[in-house]
Amino acid sequence: MSSEDERPGEPAAGGPADSAPAAGGPEQLALIRETVRGAKVPKAKPRTWRGAALAKELPVARVVVNKGVLHLDQYFDYAVPEELDAEARPGVRVRVRFGAGAHRVRDGRREGGGLIDGFLVERRADSDYGGALAALAYVVSPEPVLGPEMLALARAVADRYAGSLADVLQLAIPPRNGRAESRPSPEPLPPPPAPAPGSWERYASGPAFLAALAGGGAPRAVWTALPGPGWPEELARAVAAALASGRGALVVVPDGRRAARLDAALTALLGEGRHALLTADSGPEKRYRQWLAVSRGSVRAVVGTRSAMFAPVRALGLVAIWDDGDSSHSDDRAPFPHVREVLQLRAAQEGCAFLLGSTSCTVEAAQLVESGWARPLAAGREQVRRAAPLVRTVGDGDLARDEAARAARLPSMAWQVVREGLKSGPVLVQVPRRGYAPRLACERCRTPARCRHCSGPLEAPDERELTCRWCGLGAVDWHCAECGGTRLRARVVGARRTAEELGRAFPAVPVRTSGRDHVLDAVPGRPALVVSTPGAEPVAEGGYAAALLLDGWAMLTRPDLRAGEDALRRWIDAASLVRGQDDGGTVVVVAEPTLRPVQALVRWDPTGHARRELADRAELGFPPVSRMASVTGRADVVGAFMAVMRLPADAEVLGPVPLPVPPPGRPRRPGEPPVGEVWERTLLRVPPGSGAELAAALKAAQAARLARGGTDQVRIRIDPLDIG
DNA sequence: AGCACGCCGACT
DNA sequence: GTCGGCGTGCTC
Numbered sequence: 115m116s117s118e119d120e121r122p123g124e125p126a127a128g129g130p131a132d133s134a135p136a137a138g139g140p141e142q143l144a145l146i147r148e149t150v151r152g153a154k155v156p157k158a159k160p161r162t163w164r165g166a167a168l169a170k171e172l173p174v175a176r177v178v179v180n181k182g183v184l185h186l187d188q189y190f191d192y193a194v195p196e197e198l199d200a201e202a203r204p205g206v207r208v209r210v211r212f213g214a215g216a217h218r219v220r221d222g223r224r225e226g227g228g229l230i231d232g233f234l235v236e237r238r239a240d241s242d243y244g245g246a247l248a249a250l251a252y253v254v255s256p257e258p259v260l261g262p263e264m265l266a267l268a269r270a271v272a273d274r275y276a277g278s279l280a281d282v283l284q285l286a287i288p289p290r291n292g293r294a295e296s297r298p299s300p301e302p303l304p305p306p307p308a309p310a311p312g313s314w315e316r317y318a319s320g321p322a323f324l325a326a327l328a329g330g331g332a333p334r335a336v337w338t339a340l341p342g343p344g345w346p347e348e349l350a351r352a353v354a355a356a357l358a359s360g361r362g363a364l365v366v367v368p369d370g371r372r373a374a375r376l377d378a379a380l381t382a383l384l385g386e387g388r389h390a391l392l393t394a395d396s397g398p399e400k401r402y403r404q405w406l407a408v409s410r411g412s413v414r415a416v417v418g419t420r421s422a423m424f425a426p427v428r429a430l431g432l433v434a435i436w437d438d439g440d441s442s443h444s445d446d447r448a449p450f451p452h453v454r455e456v457l458q459l460r461a462a463q464e465g466c467a468f469l470l471g472s473t474s475c476t477v478e479a480a481q482l483v484e485s486g487w488a489r490p491l492a493a494g495r496e497q498v499r500r501a502a503p504l505v506r507t508v509g510d511g512d513l514a515r516d517e518a519a520r521a522a523r524l525p526s527m528a529w530q531v532v533r534e535g536l537k538s539g540p541v542l543v544q545v546p547r548r549g550y551a552p553r554l555a556c557e558r559c560r561t562p563a564r565c566r567h568c569s570g571p572l573e574a575p576d577e578r579e580l581t582c583r584w585c586g587l588g589a590v591d592w593h594c595a596e597c598g599g600t601r602l603r604a605r606v607v608g609a610r611r612t613a614e615e616l617g618r619a620f621p622a623v624p625v626r627t628s629g630r631d632h633v634l635d636a637v638p639g640r641p642a643l644v645v646s647t648p649g650a651e652p653v654a655e656g657g658y659a660a661a662l663l664l665d666g667w668a669m670l671t672r673p674d675l676r677a678g679e680d681a682l683r684r685w686i687d688a689a690s691l692v693r694g695q696d697d698g699g700t701v702v703v704v705a706e707p708t709l710r711p712v713q714a715l716v717r718w719d720p721t722g723h724a725r726r727e728l729a730d731r732a733e734l735g736f737p738p739v740s741r742m743a744s745v746t747g748r749a750d751v752v753g754a755f756m757a758v759m760r761l762p763a764d765a766e767v768l769g770p771v772p773l774p775v776p777p778p779g780r781p782r783r784p785g786e787p788p789v790g791e792v793w794e795r796t797l798l799r800v801p802p803g804s805g806a807e808l809a810a811a812l813k814a815a816q817a818a819r820l821a822r823g824g825t826d827q828v829r830i831r832i833d834p835l836d837i838g
Numbered sequence: 839a840g841c842a843c844g845c846c847g848a849c850t
Numbered sequence: 851g852t853c854g855g856c857g858t859g860c861t862c
Contacts, residue, residue, distance in 0.1 A: 174862095177862080179861090179862090188862095189862085190861080193862090211861095211862095213839090228840085241862075244862095246862080
């Protein structure tokens, strides 16, 4: 199996003098084997380990190379030179020669194969690789950054999302910064005392959840938070309870604004030094310093945005996500993991508690409760009634009948509520962002039009023909499944102008705006009109007196499966900033009162809404009950990919359908076809339980195609977002 | 992706 | 004979 006169670092075809074994036992020599092709003998560059001995103990380093290519999604073994023995510990960053010809010898010099980054995952006594091992080039830094828990998590995430381990590690481990590493991290503080329940008392099982956490338990809960400003403190208490048990805690929020609020609440409750804030707002050095403090165990609690979901918290006791319906919880880099899914994996893997909190409720959260994986953590009706504002609706029909309203494009009831509200404080006006693409819906009852074959959304690209966005089949003689109507409509209204007109109608009142470009954090409690797009609503001192939610139809008819859920979430977010109804808080939503999300807002019942959506999705074969994946790329490439792919037996193929060409002038986004190419998207759907099989099949097909050298890649996305 | 190896046609 | 075309396959 091995010929003993070969040693890396020695000349290839050298005589006995050249190849005389240096120090090192026969078991080390056995590592270095004849290459299959014959007389070629590996040869290290002088600066690596030429002539050097191997490490005496565990001379093999198993390395994950930092190349996201799928058919390289495997470990590679390297020899550990003696002088790297001490530093080459599991978890450190290394550099290795990698590439065809890395073992080729010319003029007694090893050549080819550039240096690439990797992580050392394990030291071993021997290798199961049949060829000759190359040596580690060097250890980048002795800091161990990839522990066994993180490795297992990254592996699970890669499998779940049909991605490579290296891709996930790139999301999980921040780039190195030498200065940050050279600084010592602070001494860890002893666990704090268990916190009092505080406002968790408002939830029937709130104090019990906290007590279980503090006692070292691992409860899992979907928490429907009461509207109002209480959530940061409540999350802070959950973190404190986990810390009190001697374990760590991790909370992921959607954006820096909310991270700052939670940061403040934690500092108020626990003081400085017990938690790290991991957001993109701090620069790379500071961020890495914080990350290292967590990795080294100096800090045991983490608050952060998306990428903090991988933070290497020691002895994790609690993972929590706030507002899981916010789209920024979905990573925008391959393989596009979602914070909720990653934290679920962590909770299962590390046996820790799980808390999903939101004032609203996603279908996925409802499914966690329905499946029994998590328990509901909600307040009673009386608490909800006290905390939530009064919600009134104005339908489009009312708008049409109301003479004055038609002129001003606002129903008179909305006028009254605004006028009344301005007497006692600020009034919030929520206006949908421009660019919301409404979906085709029944003219009579507004039910979105769906394909009768696969239940995909219908569209009318040329105004005449109806086709399905999922399977591409034409829809002839469409009629509404709900009311039997045969006419469709899709209107677009200048929503922003409505708000501006509203501002002009109250000239004595200051108008402030908050939106994409300039987001206001807070406004004073004085009377003012605050016009905001969803998600940018400032907090009002003392709460808003009233809120006006305009053009609900535009939010409800977006071509997205989550349109209803999203609209409800954004309404609830805005309405949560309004005073409770006992204090006169009133919300007017301009939308069809019969629609499910509108009714859920009136009853303030986001959980019921999500439960009914979940039942519908199960019936129609939609995610998250079924698992879906999209395959996108040039038409011929998608075709070739699908030809290679071995589908799970229970998989359904929808499409392919051509992708819309992006409007000229705008820079092309990833996933959009370049000019002159026709791209297609095929959707794959499998029933519950076959998700892992689907991901594995996609990955295998991608690897097979890549190995064949094609530069023509398809984009694979598990749980695609824009499929509605 | 790179990069080398291998098995075919036109040149000194 | 042998230089070099780029098709195919490997990278510890």
